[in-house]
Amino acid sequence: MDEIASGIYRISTPVPPEVMPGGFSFNQYLVVDEQPLLYHTGPRKLFGAVADAINRVIPVSELAYIGFSHVEADECGSLNDFLQAAPRAVPLCGEIAAMVSVNDIALRPARSMADGEVLGLGSHRVRWIATPHLPHGWECGMLFEESTATLLCGDLFTQPGHIHPPVTDKDILEPSEAFRLQMDYFAHSPETRKHLSRLSSLRPTTLACMHGSAWRGDGGALLMTLADRLGAR
Template sequence: MPDSYELLGGQLHMFVTQPPMLPLTFNQYLLATEEPLLVHTGSNADASRLCAQLRVALGDKELRYVFVSHFESDECGGIVKVLDAFPSAFAVCSEVTARQLSGFGLTECSLVKAPGETLDLGDGGLSFVAYPSEMHLWEGLLAFEETRSILFSSDLIMRLGSLDQPVVKSDWVTEVEAISTEKIPDPVALEKMRRVLSPLAVRFVATGHGPALDVERR
C-alpha cells in the first residue's frame, strides 16, 4: 500500500499509515493552499517520516498551520516534532484542545478557534464546526474548506479496514445519517451535529481513517 497520494489534482496530499495487525489506517492531509495547512500529525513515532514527506510536498513553501480536531495521540501525538521541524507553523484547535497542549508545555503555539469562526488560507479558507469528540465529549472542531468543499471529518466520518483505494464514492445524506451514537453518545448532541452538517456543501470528505470520500449530493 502506498503511504501517500495526491488527490484533487495535487491540491490535497494524503499521508497514510497502517500499523501492522491493526485493521485501520491513520490519515494526515496537506492542503496546498497559499498558506499551507496540515491536518493532524499522526503519532509521535510516525512524525519524523511525516515531516520528511511534508518537506517534499511543500517544496519551497513554509507550513503555516496544523489543524488538530481534538486531543488524541493519532491526531496530535507528533505535534512537538512537527512544530520543531516547521517553526513558523501554528496549531489550530479548539480552546479545550489548546488547554491540553499547554499542559504538555506547548503554550505559545496555538491559534484558538471557536465554532463558526474562519481561517484564511490565501486561495482558500476554513470554517469551523463544533465536534463533540471522544474523551468526555470535549469540544473539538471539524474544519470545512469552503473553496474546495472539503470536510476534514476526523473520527466522525471514517472507515475501518485497510486501504484498497485512497478515494471511494459515497453520498452526503447517507454519510450524515450514518453518524451514530457510537460516535456521539448524547442524542441531543448527535442531532445537533447532523443539523449543522447536513446543509454544508460538502463534495469531498478527507477522513481521519480509511479512504477519503468523493460525495455526491442528492
C-alpha cells in the same frame, strides 16, 4: 501521498494485520497554500514517515498551521515534533482545546478558532465547526475547506483495514458502522443530530476521513444517513 481535492493531499500510513488485528490506517491532510496547513499529525512514532511524505510536496519547515479535531495521540501526538521542524507554525484548534490542553502541552500558543470562524490560507479558506462530543471529546470540532467543499471530518466514517484507495465513491457507511459497533467510540450526545445536520448543511462533496479512504459524493446526504443510523441506536 495523494491529491484528493485541489491543493489538498491525503497522507496515509497502513498498519497491517500482524501489527494491529484486522489492519488499520492513519491519515493526515496537507493543504498546500500561502499558509500551508497540516491537519492531524499522526502518533509520535509516525512523525518521521509523515514528515518525509510532506517533504515530497513542500518543505516541512514551511508549515504555518498544525490543526486537529481534538486532543488524542493520532490527532496531535507529534504536534511538538512538527512545531520544532516548522519554526513559524502554530497549533490550530478550537477555543476549548486551546483552553483546556493545547496552550499547556504545545511548544507555542495555539491559534484558537471560535465556532464558525473562517481562516484564510491563501486560495483556501477553512471554517471551524465546533462539534462537542461528536464523535467524542468536549473540545471536538471539524474544519470545512470552502473552495473545494472538503470536510476534514476526523473520526467520522472510520473504516477498518489497511488497504484503501485514496478516494472512493463506494459505500463507507456500512463498513464504518460495523467497525463502530465493535467498540462504540461515539459519545451519543443529545446534540449529535444537531451537529450532523449542521455539517450536512455545508454540502460537502469530499469527506476527508482520518482512517480509510476519503469519500466523494453527496456528503450532506451521507451525514444525515449517519444521523438516522445513530438515532435508531
